[in-house]
Amino acid sequence: MVNAFILIMSKTGTERSVIRELSKLEEVVDVSVVYGDYDIIAKIQAETLEDLNSVILDKIRALDEVSNTSTLIAV
Incomplete structure (x- = not known):
């Protein structure tokens, strides 16, 4: 199992929309x-x-x- 934190830049004003879409992905454990x-x-x-x-x-x-995006893989 690979755990990673993805830092995401979104277009101005779209943060809530991006969070809604990310929350639908089965691989996403948490999003803030x-x-x-x-x-x-x-x-x-x-x-x-x-x-x-x-x-x-x-x-x-x-x-x-x-x-x-920027990816940080947890070890």
């Missing part, structure tokens, strides 16, 4: 608004690194409101 360089943090659990990559690229970055 944060202050600082990023707008949202999501905790993700995936079976493998390949699965994590797929979640990030195909599900999170695919959202129109998401402008940038």
